[in-house]
Amino acid sequence: MIIEEVEKLLNDYTRWLKDKTILKQVGKDWVEITTPHLDRHNDCLQIYARKEGNGFVLTDDGYIITDLVNSGCPLESPKRQELLKTTLAGFGVQIDRDQLVVHATPDNFSLKKHNIIQAMLAVNDLFFLASPYVASLFVEDVTNWLELSDIRYTPNVKFTGKSGYDHMFNFVIPKSRKQPERIVQALSNPKKDAAEALVFKWLDTRETRAADSQLFAFLNDSNVSVSHSVIDALKNYALEPVLWSQREQAKERLAA
Incomplete structure (x- = not known):
């Protein structure tokens, strides 16, 4: 782009x-x-x-x-x-x-x-899904999965974007010999507004990171399906959407 x-x-x-x-x-x-x-x-x-x-x-x-x-x-x-x-x-x-x-x-x-x-x-x-009907928070689920998968990470990392605004991301996986820096954001309520806000965060932040940095967006589809328009919107701006039900497909890229 x-x-x-x-x-x-x-x-x-x-x-x-x-x-x-x-x-x-x-x-x-x-x-x-x-x-x-x-x-x-x-x-x-x-x-x-x-x-x-x-x-x-x-x-x-x-x-x-x-x-x-x-x-x-x-x-x-x-x-x-x-x-x-x-x-x-x-x-x-x-x-x-x-x-x-x-x-x-x-x-x-x-x-x-x-x-x-x-x-x-x-x-x-x-805390969107932290109700009597849900046993755990989605970000906790992602954290537990990263640890069980032996994926090293740094939690709650803040980057300053080109605009001068600070943006918080859930996890950052450092660069390795095989893979570039990978930023991971968990969206417990992956609707249009949440996707648009994440796109802005990434566009504003991307120029301040390494050129090959990647952002993976974990989308919670545990209780509701995620709209194709949300997935397409993330892909259009070079984000990597990952449905929670298909998280194992991203494991190798994140663990490397």
């Missing part, structure tokens, strides 16, 4: 973010920011900003954690708490009484806004 086409895609994405973002004054101190990013209910994610000294505080007002708990996904277990804190730490996001919070300056406001939105999406996706 030529660089001009990638540049246009990134510019189109940035323009879409700006055009679809809506601001609303809430009370005296807060501004509600409605973004075009969708949660698992297909509702637009919202964050709230308030002036604090010479900077700003941004919060989700407790929406993500409260929604998960109300949907039957308790987060009290030490393992889930550890996973939650590790995920948030990767984006520089704190948790305060169930609220996701970041502090920003005028200079890094856009970056911090990006980080808290990405953290909301990541936490939402991590």
